[in-house]
Amino acid sequence: MTETAIKEPANSPRSGLAAAAREFVLIVVGALIVSSILRAFVGQMFIIPSESMQNTLVIGDRVVVEKITEAERGDVIVFEDPGGWLGAEESGQKRGSVGRFFEVVGLLPDSSHGHLIKRLIGMPGDKVVCCDKQGRLMVNGQPLEESSYLFPGDAPSAMEFQVTVPAGKVFVMGDHRSASGDSRVHLTDTGAEGTTPGDAAFVPFDKITGRAVLVVWPASNFSKLGRPDTFKNVPPAVGPAPAKPVIALTPPPK
Template sequence: MTEEISTTRIDRAGSTSARRKKSTLLFLRDLLVIFLVAVLVSFLIKTFLIRSFFIPSQSMEETLVMDDRIIVNQLVPEVTPIEHGDVVVFKDPGGWLPARAETEQPPLIAAVDWFLAFVGLSAPDSNDHLVKRVIGLPGDHVICCNALGQMSVNGVPLDEPYVALPPGETKVSRDDFDVTVPDDSLWVMGDNRYNSKDSRYNTETPLKGFVPIDNVVGRAFVVSWPIDHWAWLGNYPEVFAGVDEGAG
């Protein structure tokens, strides 16, 4: 009788151990599935909807500060059209950025960086892109500056609250210009007007300072990091009111 009881206890212990082992395996399987689904969803979101970039320069201060992280809506311009005042991220049209030597990373760091970029949590190619504000759309006539130091688009003077100027300066551009934006292109400028190598200062490049709309990755709509810089990025429709009526 005692031997039978011992055998029963051993069977029960073995059965409990097997169930625990099976439960652990099922938990690990479910955890792996959840992780893979999360990675896939993050990849799809990064590829088709939104993407993160960091700000590599001071050209958009005070709106954006160097090393800020921004979230970019990639449905612009494929689904939603670009509007005046949008802050857009775009690929170098050619000659805007200096040549940059590739830096070697240790294999482990490179692998981690690749994975984070894959799921949209890092943006190692931020230095290959630029961030500026859209001032001129196709067909717009953009002139600077009038007697008050303002820029005008299609004859409408702009009162630009987002522009950062040196102390005592009222002219929104150091240099005057008079351009008409060609089809499928944009005229873009940094908010830090006296420290921005934007359309004004790339007129010697093959595209004369204009940015092809096809080069636009998307519209920045929020500063996501650091937390104390968190802000929505608007396009100031009141600044550009009446501009479209004068286009053409």
């Protein structure tokens, strides 16, 4: 007796269901691949974990971070911890393996674990000082008018300083200055790979994830994150950026 294979008719319901299932799987896999690529090279979403950027951003806001354009003065940027910056209140809660998978493929906003978000104040070579006679922060001699984003009641800085930003790094500050562990707090710290006090106060370019450009959730907080006009008036640095930061914890001449 010979065996004969039983073939489903090409137009049978079972073969049509199998084809639809294969097509669905291919669509899902393709969507995950595209989403992962977009997250890696174009942009991703982060959850705000702390109050350091209030009232520009509040705890629980979902922000879109784009990775295509270079960050400039005035931008709100997301970056990896440069080393020793993060306390429990500044770092988002780390998700489990399943949640992390959905973060990686872009289906969940990043929990912000290991990342911070601040405003970029000084580029390499910039001299950032606090403060002038009116109590304003100055960059390259130009005072900043920060009332449009500074937390109500906060001074531009409670501590006085003069710094020149080193090559390859930026100086950042939170908009809620009295509740932000930003570059100022680390002006006497030595980084993990550094030997000079203050090395840890500046964020290397390769640690910057991207520019925060949009608050998308909750809907009541939907807004665009632009670059404040005051930064348009800041002149270029007067000279090349030094290899090491130049730091003085004293007020500028007034």
